[in-house]
Amino acid sequence: SPDKSNILRKYKIVFLGDQSVGKTSLITRFMYDTFDETYAATIGIDFLSKTMYLEEGKTIRLQLWDTAGQERFRSLIPSYIRDSHVAVICYDITNKKSFLNLDKWIKDVKLERGDDVIIVLVGNKSDLANDKRQVSVEDVEQLHNKIGSKFFIETSTKANHNIVMMPMIMLMQSQKLL
Ligand code: GDP
Ligand code: MG
Numbered sequence: 457s458p459d460k461s462n463i464l465r466k467y468k469i470v471f472l473g474d475q476s477v478g479k480t481s482l483i484t485r486f487m488y489d490t491f492d493e494t495y496a497a498t499i500g501i502d503f504l505s506k507t508m509y510l511e512e513g514k515t516i517r518l519q520l521w522d523t524a525g526q527e528r529f530r531s532l533i534p535s536y537i538r539d540s541h542v543a544v545i546c547y548d549i550t551n552k553k554s555f556l557n558l559d560k561w562i563k564d565v566k567l568e569r570g571d572d573v574i575i576v577l578v579g580n581k582s583d584l585a586n587d588k589r590q591v592s593v594e595d596v597e598q599l600h601n602k603i604g605s606k607f608f609i610e611t612s613t614k615a616n617h618n619i620v621m622m623p624m625i626m627l628m629q630s631q632k633l634l
Contacts, residue, residue, distance in 0.1 A: 464507075464515055464516070464517055465514075465515075465516045465517065466516070466517045466518075466519060467516060467517070467518050467519065467541045467542065468519045468521060468536075468539050468540040468541055468542075469518060469519065469520050469521065469540060469541065469542040469543075469544060470521040470523065470533075470536045470537055470539075470540040470542070470543050470544070471483060471520065471521060471522050471523060471544045471546060472523055472533070472537070472543055472544070472545045472546065472561045472564070472565070473545055473546030473547055473554065473557075473558075473561060473578075474547065474548075474551075474553070474554040474557050475524075476548070477546045477547050477548040477551070477554050477580055477581075478546060478548065478580035478581060478611075478613055479522055479523065479546050480502075480522055481580075481613035481614075482544075482546065482578065482580060482611065482613055482619070483504060483520050483522050484613070485613045485616065485619045486520070486619055487504050487506055487520070502521075502522040503519055503520060503521045503522065504519075504520050504522070505517055505518060505519040505520065506518050506520070521536050521540065523536060533564065534564065534567070534568050537564060537565055537568040537569060537573075538568045538569070540569075540573070541573070541574065542573070542574045542575075542576060543565045543569075543573055543574070543575050543576070544576045544578055545558055545561045545562065545565070545575060545576070545577055545578070546577075546578045546579075546580055547577075547578075547579055547580070547591065548579075548580055548581050549579045549580065549581055549582060549584070549585060549589055549590065549591045549610060550581050550584045550588040550589060550590055550591075551590060551591075552590040552591060555579075555590070555591040555595065555596075558577070558599060559599075562575065562603055571604070574605075574607070575603060575605040575607070576605070576607040576608070576609070577596060577599070577600065577605060577607065577608040577609075578608075578609055578610075578611055579591060579596060579608070579609070579610040579611070580610075580611050580612065580613065581612060581614070582610040582611060582612040582615070582617050582618070583612040583614045583615040583617065584612075585610075593610070596608055
């Protein structure tokens, strides 16, 4: 007999950040590490969804929204933010400008959602940290405290570093939301 735990809960996660910080690469890496994926495209914004099986027989469906940085698609982004449980805001650790622009992305998120949203900061391209790092962990922690976000991680889609942590963060959060 069906019980509450069999209800398929859906969570929307929007990926934001400047062009070429690695949003599409992050989503691709994250998605294709596991079993169930589907793909659909819309103009300027794509989504992929994935079912995750948690303990106690709970199943959740994550819908990952990949936004495009081009100016002509910018006006579409607020409606995706409005619909999302989690905003993953990405920057490139080798690109200071992409870090400074986090303010703008955070502002966009707060404008739509106030404090009723989970913000995850992702510093991508950690494989280039030795030679090309322009953003320190301390820089991010300062910003972090300012916005009251609890989650920050450095990743490399190229080296497959910490990608596994993204689903973990999302799972922790979806557990909280369940
Ligand atoms: P988006 O515009 O934010 O979706 O960025 P993309 O995912 O298209 O990535 C932009 C460029 O950065 C591409 O050339 C990727 O190959 C490269 N890239 C993405 N992630 C990484 C990473 O972790 N390390 C390195 N070295 N390059 C990356
Ligand atoms: Mg992209």
